[in-house]
Amino acid sequence: MKLNDPRLLRQHAYVNGKWTHGDGGREEAVVDPATGETLGHIPWLEAEQIRGAVDAAEAAFVHWRALRADERCERLLAWYDLLQQHREDLATIMTREQGKPLPDARGEVEYGASFVRWFAEEGKRTYGETIPSHIPNAALGTIKEPVGIAALITPWNFPLAMITRKAAAALAAGCPVIVKPAGETPFSALALAELAERAGIPAGIFNVVLGEPAEVSEILCAEARVKALSFTGSTRVGRLLLEQSAHTVKRVSLELGGNAPFIVGPDMDPREAAFAAVAAKFQTAGQDCLAANRILVHESIHDDFVAHFASRMAALTLGNGLEPEVDLGPLIHGQAVDKASAIVDDALSQGATLVAGDQSQAPGPNFFVPTLLTGVTPKMKVWREENFAPVAGVTAYGDDDEVIELANDTEYGLAAYVYTHDIRRIWKLLRALEYGMVSVNSVKMTGPPVPFGGVKQSGLGREGGNTGIDEYLETKYYCLGALGSVSGS
Numbered sequence: 001m002k003l004n005d006p007r008l009l010r011q012h013a014y015v016n017g018k019w020t021h022g023d024g025g026r027e028e029a030v031v032d033p034a035t036g037e038t039l040g041h042i043p044w045l046e047a048e049q050i051r052g053a054v055d056a057a058e059a060a061f062v063h064w065r066a067l068r069a070d071e072r073c074e075r076l077l078a079w080y081d082l083l084q085q086h087r088e089d090l091a092t093i094m095t096r097e098q099g100k101p102l103p104d105a106r107g108e109v110e111y112g113a114s115f116v117r118w119f120a121e122e123g124k125r126t127y128g129e130t131i132p133s134h135i136p137n138a139a140l141g142t143i144k145e146p147v148g149i150a151a152l153i154t155p156w157n158f159p160l161a162m163i164t165r166k167a168a169a170a171l172a173a174g175c176p177v178i179v180k181p182a183g184e185t186p187f188s189a190l191a192l193a194e195l196a197e198r199a200g201i202p203a204g205i206f207n208v209v210l211g212e213p214a215e216v217s218e219i220l221c222a223e224a225r226v227k228a229l230s231f232t233g234s235t236r237v238g239r240l241l242l243e244q245s246a247h248t249v250k251r252v253s254l255e256l257g258g259n260a261p262f263i264v265g266p267d268m269d270p271r272e273a274a275f276a277a278v279a280a281k282f283q284t285a286g287q288d289c290l291a292a293n294r295i296l297v298h299e300s301i302h303d304d305f306v307a308h309f310a311s312r313m314a315a316l317t318l319g320n321g322l323e324p325e326v327d328l329g330p331l332i333h334g335q336a337v338d339k340a341s342a343i344v345d346d347a348l349s350q351g352a353t354l355v356a357g358d359q360s361q362a363p364g365p366n367f368f369v370p371t372l373l374t375g376v377t378p379k380m381k382v383w384r385e386e387n388f389a390p391v392a393g394v395t396a397y398g399d400d401d402e403v404i405e406l407a408n409d410t411e412y413g414l415a416a417y418v419y420t421h422d423i424r425r426i427w428k429l430l431r432a433l434e435y436g437m438v439s440v441n442s443v444k445m446t447g448p449p450v451p452f453g454g455v456k457q458s459g460l461g462r463e464g465g466n467t468g469i470d471e472y473l474e475t476k477y478y479c480l481g482a483l484g485s486v487s488g489s
C-alpha cells in the first residue's frame with residue numbers, strides 16, 4: 001500500500017507501547033474487498049498476551065488518572081492534530097481495507113478526529129455537584145472519577161470513528177483503553193495507535209489487541225479488572241457480550257444494529273424526498289447502522305417518489321473506492337453479498353417487485369448493484385432484518401397512525417428519518433417513534449455534540465454529546481460529617 005508515511009501501516013498488535021507478535025504464531029490476512037488483494041497480515045494474540053494488555057493498562061492507569069484534566073486534554077489535542085496531518089494516509093488505509101470511496105474515507109477521518117477534539121475539551125468539564133445537606137453539620141456532594149480500564153470492541157464499517165468516539169471519551173475521563181477492532185479492518189486501528197504514541201499518550205493507555213474475536217472478547221469480559229465494556233456491532237454479538245459481562249458486573253455500553261424507517265409525508269416534494277432517501281440509504285454501500293432500510297411513502301406520492309428514486313439510484317457509480325467518481329464501493333466480503341442476494345430473493349418470493357438491481361452488472365465478486373424493491377411488507381426479511389447492503393425497500397402507507405405502527409414494527413430502535421413540512425405531523429411522529437434518534441428533513445444527524453444511541457435492541461447508553469464521557473466515569477458521593485461550622489443545617 002502506497003502511503004506518504006509508511007510507518008502508519010502496522011502489522012502487529014500494540015500493547016504497552018510495544019508492537020507485538022502473537023506468541024502462538026497464529027495470524028489473519030487482511031484483504032482489499034474491492035480487488036481481493038491481500039494487504040497484509042495481523043497476528044492473533046494468545047490468552048496470556050491479552051491478559052498482559054490488562055496488566056499494562058492497570059499499571060498505566062495510576063499515572064494517567066493522576067494527570068490534570070488539562071494535561072490529558074493537551075495529549076488528546078496533539079493526537080487530533082496528527083489525525084488531521086495524516087488524513088490522506090488514514091483515508092487510503094481505510095479505503096483499502098474497508099472499501100468505501102476515498103472521499104467518504106476522508107470524511108470519516110475528519111469525523112473520527114472531531115470526537116478526539118470534542119472529548120479533549122469535555123474532559124475539563126467533568127463536574128461533580130454540591131448537594132444541600134439533610135444531615136446536621138454535614139457537607140454533601142459528588143465527584144467524578146474514571147471508571148477504570150475500558151475494553152472497546154468495534155466493527156469494520158466505520159473502522160476509525162467507532163474507535164475514536166469511544167477511546168477519546170475514555171482517555172479524557174482518565175481511563176486506559178484496550179481496543180479490539182474488527183479483523184477485517186485492523187489497520188485503521190493500528191494507525192491510530194501509532195499516532196497516539198507520537199502524540200505522547202503513554203505506554204499502556206491505548207492498546208490494540210488482535211485475535212480470534214470470541215476468544216478475545218471472552219477474556220476481556222471475564223476480566224474483573226476491566227471495568228467498562230463499550231461495544232459497537234451487531235445486536236447478535238452485543239447480546240452475547242452483555243451476557244458475558246454479567247459475571248463481573250461491568251459498565252456496558254452497546255451501539256448495535258439499526259433498521260431505520262424513512263417516512264415521507266403526503267405534503268413532500270417526491271423528488272426532494274427521493275434524493276434524500278437515496279443519500280440516506282447508500283452511504284458506505286448501505287453498510288451503515290443509520291441506513292434508511294424501510295422507506296415508507298405516502299400512497300398519494302408513492303409512484304412519483306419511486307420514479308425519482310430509481311433515476312437517482314441509477315446515477316450512482318459502483319466501483320473500487322480508490323477511483324474518482326465512485327459513489328459505492330464493494331461490500332465487506334462474499335458472505336455480505338450472499339446475505340443481500342438472499343434478502344432480495346426472499347422479498348421477490350413473497351411478492352415484492354424488483355424495480356432495479358441487475359446483479360450481472362456487478363464489477364466484481366464483492367460488489368452488489370444498488371437494488372430497489374417496491375411492495376415490501378413486514379413479513380419479508382428486507383423489512384425485518386438490517387440488510388446492511390445497497391438494497392432499498394419501499395412500502396406505501398395511508399395515514400400517520402398506520403405509518404407509526406409500521407415504523408415501530410421492528411426489534412430495532414436506533415434512528416428514524418421523517419420528511420414532511422407539516423409541523424403537527426412532525427411533532428406527532430417525533431413523539432411516537434420508538435427510536436433513540438429522529439432526524440427531520442435532514443439526512444445528516446451525527447457529530448460530536450450529539451447523544452448517539454438507540455433504544456429497544458439497538459443498544460444501551462449514548463456516545464458523544466455532553467453525556468458521552470459519563471460512560472467512563474463513576475459518581476462518588478461524599479458526606480463530610482461533624483463539620484461544626486456548617487451553617488443552616
Ligand SMILES: NC(=O)c1ccc[n+]([C@@H]2O[C@H](COP(=O)([O-])OP(=O)(O)OC[C@H]3O[C@@H](n4cnc5c(N)ncnc54)[C@H](O)[C@@H]3O)[C@@H](O)[C@H]2O)c1
Pocket residue numbers: 153154155156157158162180181182183213214215217218232233234235237238240255256257258288289290386388414454458459
Ligand atoms: N449503533 C451504532 O453506532 C453502530 C455503528 C456501526 C455499526 N453498527 C452495527 O454493527 C454491525 C456491523 O458490524 P460487524 O459486522 O463488524 O458487527 P459484529 O457484531 O459482527 O462485529 C463487531 C465486533 O465484534 C467482534 N465479534 C464478532 N463476533 C464475535 C463473537 N462471537 N464474540 C465476540 N466478538 C465478536 C468483531 O470481531 C468486531 O470487532 C451492524 O449491525 C451495524 O448496525 C452499529
Ligand SMILES: N[C@@H](CC=O)C(=O)O
Pocket residue numbers: 157158287288289290446452
Ligand atoms: N454512521 C454511523 C455509524 C453506523 O454504522 C455513525 O455516524 O456513527
